[in-house]
Amino acid sequence: MLLRIRSPAGTARITVESTTSGEDLTAKILETIPKSEPQPDLSTVTLSNQPGAAAEKVGLDALKGRKVSDMGFSHGDLLFLSYKPLEAGSSSPSLAPPAPAPATLRGGSGAPSTSTSGTATPSAAPVGPNLDHVVEPEIDVYWNGQSGKIDRKRDNAFCRHGEKAMCDYCMPLEPYDAKYQAENQIKHLSFHAHLRKLLAGRPPSAASSSFVPPLTPLSLAVLTPCPSGTHAPFPEGICSKCQPSALTLQSQSFRMVDHVEFATPAIIDTLLSAWRRTGTQRFGFLIGRYDKYEKVPMGVKAVVEAVWEPQQEGEVDGLTIEVPWEDEKRVGEISAWCQKGLGVVGMIYTDLTPDPEDITKTLYKRHAQSYTASGLEMLASAQYQVAHPLATKASPTGSFSSRFVTCCLTGTEEGGIDATCWQATEQAEAMVKANTVEGSVDPSVVRVRKPSPGEYIPEVFYSFKNEYGIQVKMPAKPTFPVEYLFVNVTHGFPVDPDPLFVSSNFPVENRPGLHNQSLEVVIRELLKILSGSDLEVSDTGTWPARIKKEVEKWLSDFHLVTFLCLHGSFSTEEQKLIGQVATAHANPKHANALEKLFHSPGWQTLLMLAESSKGASAGFGNDSGTTAEQLAGMGIASPGGSGSAGRSGTGTPAVAPDVGGEKACPHCTFINEATATDCMVCGLPL
Known part of the structure; x- marks a missing residue:
């Protein structure tokens, strides 16, 4: 990799590798100053990626402990070296601690490096907070991996190049471009466009260890204890270092x-x-x-x-x-x-x-x-x-x-x-x-609270343009808009709706007086699906295709799913299956969830309750008379049979109502504790 060094002694070139250490890079940079020229005072040597006094500079100590690969350099970069000549009769001191400077030399502003003292070896850049434990949402992970550029087509009026070329009139725009925002009446930047704007001046190849997050959450609380350590904690003492600054309200961009x-x-x-x-x-x-x-x-x-x-x-x-x-x-x-x-x-x-x-x-x-x-x-x-x-x-x-x-x-x-x-x-x-x-009695304004003893509330201002078009700042005493x-x-709404939950027939929760959710409603709706002449045992002992389709649609109701999961009659794994069945039409990975649910003990218990509500001899209300024998052929036994899949409230098999000191529900035959007043499975009074 070739780097160009421009100093008061002229321009020179050095060759480095990505594995070159910061110490070796420092030596190569100093070698570009001819021996015939005044030698630099090493405590004043600084590097910058831009010329001029206003450019951000970094001392040579900031290169220690690093490699060229994590400094953000690329082939052909031009670095500006500045220093003060060493005074006659004095020897060159060891490298002094540099002033806070950017963590990288390329791409503009960066994070300040940590100052050190004496002969201690300084770190090359501040170590950013460890955020490895933070799990970002999928949409943020997606946008973090995208360029976000706004593509533009070739402008026939201004572009004077071929189809594969690009100029200022057709090159992609940044997602935060102000002109594009105004032309398309976009009032607010998106969150990730705002992030790109904040990171625009930072090098894309900056080391992760030196990355400083661009967003700083606003805090209006007094810092306790005070960072200065010169006085007692608030409310006994307060100073400019621990008290929050005055807040000027402005429209969020x-x-x-x-x-x-x-x-x-x-x-x-x-x-x-x-x-x-x-x-x-x-x-x-x-x-x-x-x-x-x-x-x-x-x-x-x-x-x-x-x-x-x-x-x-x-x-x-x-x-x-x-x-x-x-x-x-x-x-x-x-x-x-x-x-x-x-x-x-x-x-x-x-x-x-x-x-x-x-x-x-x-x-x-x-x-x-x-x-x-x-x-x-x-x-x-x-x-x-x-x-x-x-x-x-x-x-x-x-x-x-x-x-x-x-x-x-x-x-x-x-x-x-x-x-x-x-x-x-x-x-x-x-x-x-x-x-x-x-809050305020006037809905259009908000009040700033008066501080109580031992409480600090910073001043609040808000700015606006007056009738003369001048930006003015007003104190919020005591209200602001x-x-x-x-x-x-x-x-x-989408043009072609494709909802995740296709049904909305089950009663909504927490609506007393309108309709109530209960297991009786679930059983009644299930019986409607099970009524029909096609309820016959197949060769494989599985449910008919019609019933599978209708059950899958019936379960695709968020209110029904939450009721079944919160009711307590299904295990955790069975609850997960119910959720997967509800969205199986939109997720191919859940295609087998319905079949697994049909063979689960919780579902068999639900069918047993449905059978009990109609009576084993009467069937499910269809002319063909779906009996306990038909259900048994599908792996579902009758309530009192030896192969019953029913479960009591305590997890024991359901048996005859005569169970001694415990109470058996007359509606679903489930066993409840002796002190129970309502069945914990069907919810009906005992």
Whole structure:
């Protein structure tokens, strides 16, 4: 590899290998200064990749302990050597510790090197945080491996070259190009485009050990103890080193999620059905995944596949929600069993009021003259985002902001219903973490809290352009507009819906008074599928093709899947099979899941309960009379038979109701404890 060294003595060339050590490189660089020229004072020798006093420079000590291969050099690079001549009569000192300088010499700015003292051997660059334990989402892994360049076609008006050539008019653009953003009306950069912009000046070949993550999470808390160590911890003492700086609110230039896509309109209709029947508001958590969004450079979209409704009490003008969400961990686990990467991606709620003049329409409450999201809503969004941080190696803490989105179903100007989606900004998250803000009676503003004794709240400012077009800064005393705390997120539906869950017939959870989930409902729906003249034992003892198809479609219902998994009558492995069957139509790897489920003890127990509810002699309601003998031919015995697959609540085989001190359910014959009032399997009273 050839490197060019330009110094006050002239330009010279040196040849190095990728394995050349930093010490050998230093010697070669110093040899480029002729003996006839004034020799340099080694304590003043610095290197830079650019000329001029403003260029970032690195001392020779920063090369120690490194190799050329991890310095970011390439063949033919030009380095600028500067130094002060050694004064007459003085000897050249050993290399002094360099000032903080870039970790690499190529590609512009980099991470500062660690200063050392005395004769101690300094490290060549600061060792970045160990982020090997951070597991990034698949969409982030995908975009990290892509260039993100925006391809452009040859411009016939300006390009004067052949088809295979390239010029300034047709060369690819960076994903953060401001002109492209303005031309395509892209208001916010995508998260990965924002990262590329921050990393634009860094060398692509920088050593991983010297990589400093570009994102630093904002903190408004007082550092305890103080880094200076000169005073007692807060509140006894505080100084400029431990107190947080004043916060100037500004519009966030990027967003973590660029689009929300509802897999099918039925997801929204299911949530709205409760409001239409009760007139009270409803709330739900969005279950979905993240995918690439092609309409924005390096974009990310949240694809919503289902909505889970937690325990809540709806009111005409508000909601009371279960906090914390008790089933969140289990619902997230069940979602991941259905498809890898599926989980909680946000929340959705209704804010609908019928128009008193025309009850078929809704009031238009959220608009430019009122508010898009109230201050309380924004603080709630920020709180949920803080609870769902994004795992990323671009932050020294291993996490940064969140991809949790908020959607509100509200009235439109025409009297219809539409969704409004947003995310709280990183500054909003930091303010919520530090407990510096609170809601206001005016929904369009947020209040800055007054500090209580022993509490420190930094000053908050917000800037805007006044009526004269001048940018001014105003103190938030005591309020500021809520618009500084969120970014809008677009939403829509696919042109050709292909939802992950194809059925939505099973009752929705936590809707008392409308409909309830129960094992009786499951059995009733299963009996409808099993009724038919084609329920005959095949030569291989398997279910007919029609039943397999209908069962697979029936189980492809997120509310049914979660009910069966949370009910407790299926083992963990059987619960995983249920989730795989629900999404087998979209995942070829799960093609055999249905057959495995049919042969599982939990499924055989469910069939036994279905048989018991109709009576073994009456069959499943079809003219042919599906009897216990037919089921036994498929590997399913009758409830009282010796080959019964039924299981009691304690995991023992189901037997006759007369079991001494225990209670046997009269509906499904399952054995319960003597103190039980309801059957733990079918849920019916004993």
